[in-house]
Amino acid sequence: MKLNLKYITLSAISAISAYTFGGNPERQGQAGAAQLTINGWARSSGLGYAAGGLITGAEAMYMNVGGLDRMTNRTELVFARTEWLMGSGIGINNLGLAIKLGEYGDAGSLGVQVMQFGIDPIEITTVENPHGGIGTYRVNMTNIGVSYSKSFSNSISAGLTARLVSEGIPDVSASGLALDAGVQYITTLIPKVGSLKRNDFKFGVSVRNIGPDLKFDGDGLSYKALIQNGDYDKTMQVKTDVVKLPAMLNIAASYDLRLDKTKGVYDNRLTIGFGFTNHSFSANQTTISAEYAYKDMISVRAGYCYQEGIFSQDTRTSAFTGPFGGISYDWNVDDDNVISLDYSYRATNPFSGVHSFGIRIGLGSAE
DSSP, rough: HHHHHHHHHHHHHHHHHHHHHHOOOTOOOOOOOGGGOOOOOOOGTGGGGGGGGTTTTGGHHHHOOGGGGGOSSSEEEEEEEEEEETSSEEEEEEEEEEEEEESSSSSHHHHHHHHEEOOOOOOOOOSSTTTOOOOOOOEEEEEEEEEEEEEESSSEEEEEEEEEEEEEETEEEEEEEEEEEOOOOEOOSSOOOSSSSSSSSEEEEEEEEEEBBOOOOOGGGEEEEEETTTTEEEEEEEOOOBBBOOOOEEEEEEEEOOOOOOOOOOOEEEEEEEEEEEESOOOOOOEEEHHHHHHHEEEEEEEEEEEETTTOTTTTTSSSSEEEEEEEEEEEESSOOEEEEEEEEEEEESOOOOOEEEEEEEEEHHH
């Protein structure tokens, strides 16, 4: 039964991928709900999309939900604050909670994630008041996800996320449902008897933002129209077209290198990562990353995300210029509890980059 579940999950992801990602360059920029493509977490964003195979715990609900059940604690609470495109006045708050189910944590993991955008007020302008001065309005963008993940063996885990998406302004808004699915595979590449280095190869596949089209509606789309040479007026409603969700497919892999030369010591680890992301409505991305960790206490990470035209400002289709990195400190309070502090930076032009700060609290051992 376990094997059947694993193959069913893998087959479902492959089928969804084949159906969804048949786009072409002419479709770029035509999707809505762009908030679903933003990683607001501080730890995983320091590795970019190369983290899809190794990410675990609450942050996996964004990158690859298959890693949710691989967290090392019974309960994990994560908060992150992102200053998006520094200088734009956009802040992102992320809150995630993950809990292992069952007496021994063997019934899978349940997770909840809330992502909320804080955007500076915008001046209201009209034909009569083109410079504002008559008040402000705010753009509201929020998505809430509920996830479930299960490890079918020591090597394979999979998960699903249902995400409610909402965005708009006070008199025009849209809401919808997006589904994510992910699988992770972990193994020891070259098994050796007595080796301290195990589960050093990690591979992940995920599909994200699969769901029905969004359509904006509200009183803001209505207007007064004069009928029959101005004899009377009537309220008319503007018809809006639907917008599709920004579906994406991510394939990622990583390999751990042991840097210690002393036998029986595994204090220094270097992880090399690779990721390929197929975006149905924007340029595809290829990501390479590296993470150095000392005693799994301090870790430093960096990488580069390439997409077509990124080297020239004239051909670049995104504010991101490629480089990113981050640092984390994991404080093991005792054998069962940990507190982590995370930071990441993503380079942009224009604006002054993207800065993410996070804190993770892990309670209880999963073993």
